[in-house]
Amino acid sequence: MNVMQTEALTINFGGLKAVDEVDFAIGDEVIGLIGPNGSGKTTFLNLVSGIYKPTGGKIVFEQRDITGAGPDVVRQKGIARTFQTNRLCLNLSVMDNILLGLYSRQKATWWQAILQPARCRREMARDIDDGLAILHHFNPALVARAYEPVTAIPLIDRRRIEIARAIVGRPRLLLLDEPTAGLNAEETGQIIGDIGRIRQQDHRISMIIIEHDMAVISSICQRVVVLNAGRKIADDCFGEVCKNEQVRRAYLGG
Ligand SMILES: Nc1ncnc2c1ncn2[C@@H]1O[C@H](COP(=O)(O)OP(=O)(O)OP(=O)(O)O)[C@@H](O)[C@H]1O
Ligand SMILES: [Mg+2]
Structure with missing residues (x-):
């Protein structure tokens, strides 16, 4: 059964069809x-995560039509993402950044915080425990640094924090936009190992990964979808996609 599907998903920016009937x-x-x-x-992920509203077509998540839903609603329903460029709040602590990922899940309102402080504290303690468990999974040394500002944390661990912020609410679908960009080969291997272990621990998480490194794609993806000028030109296993003439032409620029 499909976790998420799009039907003829389209967005125009002026005359440009950035995503075209996908x-x-x-x-x-x-x-x-x-x-x-x-x-x-990236535009495709922006549509699925509710950042852009499609010009045409449909997005269905767990059998429900979510076309046009905003990013908060989409996140609450179970689709989380990371961004191509770093979106961490550098002056906030590691833990504060992770807790931001739970913003749409937190149920307590400001007046409940005043009238039922114990309940709010319990909710917060549970969220912090979840955040610490994920940090431990990625890099046990990060647990001791959970209350340091992100500025003090090296790039590879910042990438882990971004992924931690996305998975802390236990999403059903995780969208990763170039999770290894800017990392060297060794760091890339570590992040890909981390991502693979998320799947081992929680088989219910499906993932879409945008990645330019074909070694990464072949090592963790069961299937590959290829876009060119907004259109889907291939959808197959890695081996078949590599042999696809249209895909080769797209990459060679004609
Ligand atoms: N908000 C926007 N307004 C106008 N044009 C946009 C907007 N967002 C994306 N585009 C255009 O849509 C097209 C697709 O951009 P997109 O960022 O999705 O590409 P991409 O496949 O992620 O590329 P890259 O591999 O470089 O990250 C580009 O021509 C881009 O300039
Ligand atoms: Mg992009």
Whole structure:
């Protein structure tokens, strides 16, 4: 059964069709989303995560139509993401950044915080425990640094914090936009290992990963979808996609 699917999903920016009638479906699996620069990969994730409203088409998540829902609602329903560029609040602590990922899950309102402080403290303690458990999973040394500002943390651990912020609410679908960008080969291997272990621990998390490194794609993705100029031009296993003539032409620029 599909976790999420899009039907003829489209967005126009003026005359540019950045995503053009894309049919996409993901089940319990990891899909690599690839394509040349400017082919619409990030825009596709922006549509699925509710940041952009589509000009046409449909997004269905766990059998419900979520087309047009905003990012908070989408996150609450179980779709989380990371961004192509760092979106951490550098002056906040590691833990504060992770807790921001739970913003849409927190149920207590400001007046409950005043009238029922014990309940709010319990909710907060549970969220902090969840955050610490995820940090421990990624890098046990980060637990001791949970209350340091992110500025003091090296790049690879910042990337882990971004992923931790996305998975802390236990999403059903995780969207990762170039999780290894800017990392060297050794660090890339570590992050990919971390991402693989998330799946081992929680098989219910499906993932879409945008990635330019084909070694990464072939190592963790069960299927690969290729975009070119906003259109889906291939949807197959890695081996078949590599042999696809249209895909080769797209990457070679004609
Ligand atoms: N908000 C926007 N307004 C206008 N054009 C946009 C907007 N967002 C994206 N585009 C355009 O849509 C196209 C697809 O961009 P997108 O960022 O999705 O590409 P991408 O496949 O993620 O590329 P890269 O590999 O470089 O990250 C590009 O031509 C881009 O300039
Ligand atoms: Mg992009």
